Amino acid sequence: MTDTLPEHARVIVIGGGVVGTSVAYHLAKRGCRDVLLVEKNDLTSGATWHAAGLVGQLRASRNVTRMIQYSVKLYEGLEAETGQATGWQGVGSLRIASSAARMIELQKVANTGRAFGLDVHMLTPEETVERFPGLDRPEGIVGSAYVESDGYCDPSMLTQALARGARTHGAALSTNNRVLGFEVENGTIRAVDTEQGKVRCDAVVNCAGMWARQVGAMAKVNVPVVPIEHQYMVSEKVEGMPRAFPVTRDPDNMIYFRPELGGVMMGGFEPNPIPWSTNGVPWDFVSQLLEPNYEQFEQLIEHALKRSSCLEHAGVKRLVNGPDGYSPDGGYVLGLAPELANYFVAAGMNCYGIAGAGGVGKMMAEWVLDGRPSLDIHSLDIRRFSGPHYRSTRFIAERALEHYPKHYTIAWPNYQAKAERSLRRSPLYETLKAQGAVFSEKNGWERPQWFAPDGVEPVEEPSFGPGHWEEHVANEVRALRDGVGILDQSSFGKIEVRGPDALAHLQRLATRNIDKPVGKLSYTPLCNEGGTIEADLTIARLGEDHFYLVTGTALVGHDLHWIQSNVAPGQSVSCYDATSSRGVLNMGGPRAREVLEQVTDTDISHEGFPFGTCKELHVGAAPVLALRVSYHGELGFELHVPTEYTARVYETLMEAGADWGITNVGYRALESCRLEKGYYVWGIDITTDRTPLDARLGFNVHLKSGGDFIGRDALVAQKAAGPDEVMCLFTIDEHIALHGAEPILEDGEVVGIVSSGGIGHRIDKTVAMGYLLTDRARGTHYKIAAFGTEYAATRSERCAYDPDRGRILC
Numbered sequence: 001m002t003d004t005l006p007e008h009a010r011v012i013v014i015g016g017g018v019v020g021t022s023v024a025y026h027l028a029k030r031g032c033r034d035v036l037l038v039e040k041n042d043l044t045s046g047a048t049w050h051a052a053g054l055v056g057q058l059r060a061s062r063n064v065t066r067m068i069q070y071s072v073k074l075y076e077g078l079e080a081e082t083g084q085a086t087g088w089q090g091v092g093s094l095r096i097a098s099s100a101a102r103m104i105e106l107q108k109v110a111n112t113g114r115a116f117g118l119d120v121h122m123l124t125p126e127e128t129v130e131r132f133p134g135l136d137r138p139e140g141i142v143g144s145a146y147v148e149s150d151g152y153c154d155p156s157m158l159t160q161a162l163a164r165g166a167r168t169h170g171a172a173l174s175t176n177n178r179v180l181g182f183e184v185e186n187g188t189i190r191a192v193d194t195e196q197g198k199v200r201c202d203a204v205v206n207c208a209g210m211w212a213r214q215v216g217a218m219a220k221v222n223v224p225v226v227p228i229e230h231q232y233m234v235s236e237k238v239e240g241m242p243r244a245f246p247v248t249r250d251p252d253n254m255i256y257f258r259p260e261l262g263g264v265m266m267g268g269f270e271p272n273p274i275p276w277s278t279n280g281v282p283w284d285f286v287s288q289l290l291e292p293n294y295e296q297f298e299q300l301i302e303h304a305l306k307r308s309s310c311l312e313h314a315g316v317k318r319l320v321n322g323p324d325g326y327s328p329d330g331g332y333v334l335g336l337a338p339e340l341a342n343y344f345v346a347a348g349m350n351c352y353g354i355a356g357a358g359g360v361g362k363m364m365a366e367w368v369l370d371g372r373p374s375l376d377i378h379s380l381d382i383r384r385f386s387g388p389h390y391r392s393t394r395f396i397a398e399r400a401l402e403h404y405p406k407h408y409t410i411a412w413p414n415y416q417a418k419a420e421r422s423l424r425r426s427p428l429y430e431t432l433k434a435q436g437a438v439f440s441e442k443n444g445w446e447r448p449q450w451f452a453p454d455g456v457e458p459v460e461e462p463s464f465g466p467g468h469w470e471e472h473v474a475n476e477v478r479a480l481r482d483g484v485g486i487l488d489q490s491s492f493g494k495i496e497v498r499g500p501d502a503l504a505h506l507q508r509l510a511t512r513n514i515d516k517p518v519g520k521l522s523y524t525p526l527c528n529e530g531g532t533i534e535a536d537l538t539i540a541r542l543g544e545d546h547f548y549l550v551t552g553t554a555l556v557g558h559d560l561h562w563i564q565s566n567v568a569p570g571q572s573v574s575c576y577d578a579t580s581s582r583g584v585l586n587m588g589g590p591r592a593r594e595v596l597e598q599v600t601d602t603d604i605s606h607e608g609f610p611f612g613t614c615k616e617l618h619v620g621a622a623p624v625l626a627l628r629v630s631y632h633g634e635l636g637f638e639l640h641v642p643t644e645y646t647a648r649v650y651e652t653l654m655e656a657g658a659d660w661g662i663t664n665v666g667y668r669a670l671e672s673c674r675l676e677k678g679y680y681v682w683g684i685d686i687t688t689d690r691t692p693l694d695a696r697l698g699f700n701v702h703l704k705s706g707g708d709f710i711g712r713d714a715l716v717a718q719k720a721a722g723p724d725e726v727m728c729l730f731t732i733d734e735h736i737a738l739h740g741a742e743p744i745l746e747d748g749e750v751v752g753i754v755s756s757g758g759i760g761h762r763i764d765k766t767v768a769m770g771y772l773l774t775d776r777a778r779g780t781h782y783k784i785a786a787f788g789t790e791y792a793a794t795r796s797e798r799c800a801y802d803p804d805r806g807r808i809l810c
């Protein structure tokens with residue numbers, strides 16, 4: 001399409017589907033004129049052309065909802081802006097509940113959506129049928145959520161409109177030109193090799209859809225995406241069917257209906273999806289479909305007939321079977337690939353790429369031009385797939401296949417993947433399992449959630465909670481409060497930073513002054529230039545030039561990338577993932593010291609081993625790095641043990657602690673305790689949307705002694721102006737289930753959103769935290785809306801449990 005290929009482009013976008021054109025459009029619209037889109041065939045010749053075009057905004061993740069809200073606004077106005085029609089039909093959408101559990105889920109997501117201004121209304125069964133009279137078999141409908149601004153578009157026309165907009169803003173498009181490889185120098189893409197020649201560039205964005213893994217491999221970048229087949233049918237004209245009705249999804253029956261020229265389009269997400277060409281998609285798979293698979297589709301027709309007789313009277317005009325790229329967890333794969341300095345990815349659209357493309361394009365343009373997106377979308381960040389198992393086709397495919405039906409299955413908060421479990425196990429896995437541990441998985445690791453006592457089956461039933469496990473969790477919390485508990489946290493991410501410039505490097509990242517004597521610990525956020533929180537971790541100074549960093553199980557790839565990629569030119573420092581080198585046992589409670597004293601010769605008294613320090617000691621004969629920290633709010637010792645000694649240390653402590661009733665505890669007990677203490681989780685309570693000042697972590701921002709750290713200027717400015725929103729802590733007298741994203745109300749008005757919450761078993765109340773508009777963060781009496789009920793919530797300036805820290809500092 002472009003006559004001559006330029007010699008240089010600032011950004012090369014690979015792929016001319018809806019995502020690539022949206023990324024090019026947004027880059028160009030932002031003023032990045034030197035953008036080149038390269039497409040191996042014609043625009044929209046991959047998965048885009050045959051999509052059904054549905055755009056639904058109601059999502060389990062609030063920031064994905066916000067991204068798709070943006071898509072809708074864009075698609076509504078794109079024709080006026082570009083002169084190219086998009087086929088946008090703002091017919092609205094119905095999401096039907098055909099079960100009580102689904103209704104709870106709908107209320108939950110509708111609640112959150114409304115807090116972000118989404119026009120969602122809950123309808124009765126009668127009102128539902130009124131909106132879509134084709135539902136002539138409404139038995140069992142409990143209700144529905146109606147989103148007025150939802151709709152559908154023509155994906156090919158939308159892509160052409162985005163392409164035209166991109167061109168108008170100065171982007172160049174090169175079609176029938178396949179990318180063949182990359183020229184890489186010092187971890188940076190210098191040029192892209194295409195069939196029509198080489199183009200030097202400053203950055204690339206891989207938007208190659210189901211080919212993205214292959215295009216990634218050309219630069220040794222792992223893009224964990226595999227194709228899966230997906231089908232829908234188009235019916236003949238149906239007598240009496242209105243030409244316009246809301247897109248109607250009945251997820252309990254796995255199906256959707258969309259208007260199509262006086263007939264219906266019907267598709268869905270079956271529980272037994274079929275992978276396709278997982279070891280590589282042929283380059284010459286162009287504007288093609290797969291063979292219709294009627295046998296596979298039959299199950300969806302059967303479900304559709306439960307709701308509507310229309311397909312009994314109308315024939316099937318065509319059955320469309322096309323592949324799309326899926327990721328292992330059903331989320332988009334976005335952002336800067338950790339392997340290279342300037343290689344971005346926007347792939348893994350999981351069959352909702354049309355809906356997401358507008359928002360994805362905007363986020364990616366911000367990522368490329370500003371260094372980060374304006375919304376916190378870490379749950380879509382490619383760095384979540386940094387573990388080596390995400391390079392395995394088997395792992396990616398098995399997990400992707402498992403997630404495919406989750407488009408329509410209920411998003412239980414305690415859902416656990418089943419495929420490829422028991423992949424990463426601590427040395428204590430079998431021992432804990434034998435004692436009733438119920439495991440959950442994170443980043444491939446099995447982690448004990450809670451322990452089922454004798455006579456209780458060690459399984460978790462799906463639940464919106466409070467779950468059947470709470471009484472057992474309460475007992476574990478009691479052990480921590482009254483005696484001593486032990487938790488296997490071997491999955492903790494561990495990063496070592498060493499070298500002559502290690503201190504200088506970390507000082508530039510940390511908002512806290514970490515230049516403390518060897519043996520001291522620092523808890524600190526790491527901020528970006530905007531002053532928002534990129535990471536939040538504990539740093540132990542093990543030597544003058546040697547630091548040991550502890551972070552979350554799933555955050556190590558993200559954090560290590562942040563730390564490594566910010567090493568200044570010429571600095572002599574090495575940063576590496578040391579997760580596998582040590583197991584971790586977290587022993588806490590008022591009797592913890594007495595237990596540890598039995599098995600070590602080292603002085604571990606409060607004076608000899610103060611809070612906020614670390615010590616090398618022996619437990620029995622085993623070497624241990626002990627950190628005097630506490631995330632549960634009790635006296636605690638975090639024992640980091642060379643992996644092969646971990647089992648022995650556990651046995652020694654269990655034996656020594658028997659007289660004090662030492663008890664295994666799981667992550668659910670830790671969660672209950674940390675909520676009562678008002679301690680945060682990165683990615684939930686503190687994110688790249690929030691600064692330490694928003695989060696009331698100002699005590700961790702050392703503007704005077706911390707030197708010139710990244711984000712300092714932004715934080716100085718914010719300190720002068722004051723944050724717009726601040727973190728607040730709440731208690732609710734009843735035990736209720738909170739999962740985050742519930743609206744917080746004052747005088748009937750939404751003034752904030754819960755970031756996390758749950759039952760605090762030591763104070764016997766529900767605890768919640770969330771950000772409030774600063775000028776609405778002064779009161780005491782609020783309400784938190786959850787599952788259709790508004791609960792009285794009391795705001796407190798101090799945390800709910802032991803605010804003076806007497807139980808820790810002893």
Ligand SMILES: Cc1cc2nc3c(=O)[nH]c(=O)nc-3n(C[C@H](O)[C@H](O)[C@H](O)COP(=O)(O)OP(=O)(O)OC[C@H]3O[C@@H](n4cnc5c(N)ncnc54)[C@H](O)[C@@H]3O)c2cc1C
Nearest residue numbers: 015017019040046047048052053054179209352353354355
């Ligand atoms: C049957 C079906 C129905 C669907 N319905 C919906 C729906 O209702 N709503 C919704 O939101 N989503 C839907 N989807 C999903 C949607 O189609 C995709 O998520 C979306 O089109 C993906 O867009 P993309 O730009 O990432 O990929 P693609 O459209 O596949 O674009 C990738 C492009 O990269 C190009 N490319 C690959 N390798 C190279 C290379 N080496 N050099 C240059 N170019 C290259 C390809 O030629 C291709 O054009 C559906 C999918 C299917 C299969």
